[in-house]
Amino acid sequence: MNTEELTSDIAELQSLLRVSQRPNIQGWIKCKIEETERELKKLSESQTLNSEPTGSASKPVNAEKSSPSSLPTVKVTNYGWDESDKFVKVYITLKGVQDVNPTTIHHSFYNYGYDITVSNFSGKNYTMTMKGLRDEIVPESSQIKQKQDMLLVMMKKKTEGKKWEQLTKLEYDEKQKRKPKFDEKSMDDDPQASLMNMMKQMYEEGDDEMKRTIRKAWHEGQNKRNTADMPSLADM
Numbered sequence: 001m002n003t004e005e006l007t008s009d010i011a012e013l014q015s016l017l018r019v020s021q022r023p024n025i026q027g028w029i030k031c032k033i034e035e036t037e038r039e040l041k042k043l044s045e046s047q048t049l050n051s052e053p054t055g056s057a058s059k060p061v062n063a064e065k066s067s068p069s070s071l072p073t074v075k076v077t078n079y080g081w082d083e084s085d086k087f088v089k090v091y092i093t094l095k096g097v098q099d100v101n102p103t104t105i106h107h108s109f110y111n112y113g114y115d116i117t118v119s120n121f122s123g124k125n126y127t128m129t130m131k132g133l134r135d136e137i138v139p140e141s142s143q144i145k146q147k148q149d150m151l152l153v154m155m156k157k158k159t160e161g162k163k164w165e166q167l168t169k170l171e172y173d174e175k176q177k178r179k180p181k182f183d184e185k186s187m188d189d190d191p192q193a194s195l196m197n198m199m200k201q202m203y204e205e206g207d208d209e210m211k212r213t214i215r216k217a218w219h220e221g222q223n224k225r226n227t228a229d230m231p232s233l234a235d236m
Helices: 003-019 023-051 058-066 169-178 184-189 191-205 208-225
Strands: 073-075 080-083 087-093 105-110 113-121 124-130 143-147 150-156
Touching: 003 023, 023 105, 105 143, 113 150, 191 208
Parallel strands: 073 124
Antiparallel strands: 080 087, 087 150, 105 113, 113 124, 143 150
């Protein structure tokens, strides 16, 4: 696929985005636009490199030895993150990155993600990619800062004040699925049974720490109430 076809695809996707109404469809189209834009960018850069003059016979050999494209690439997947009312911040650890020439750090922000490359750093290329963010960001107001042994990615929230809770939409959706289901009608009909069902769900789906906490609370509750008709933990 050439650049003209990719450009046409982007234009058509943008037209579809303008007429679409369902949030899920809009989200899918936006992700597809970002993916196609990345592909177009890579193809354009590749064509630019291929069109550059090679010079004398000895120069291409030397250039190949020092070219970032000939270096091994490391994909960085470990990071930390937090958020404020206006920004989502991602912390990527790279020892010594504060001394890197800023011109070797390339980045592109999209509505729901980013691509970062640090070229020829300690004999390697480092790439950091994030897709499917929890919510939309403002690419033109987002930036990267070099800190001591760390890259700070600052993404401007499109909706200020909104709490993301999770960095990606996938993580957020998974967390929502694990949340205990609260049935108000059941609570009105039989409060104790409804609470029991909620605790069972939390116990079955929780991690080891959650299970220990529930067991402790359960035993303490039994001791305080000293009642024989309360179900035992074994029933959970």
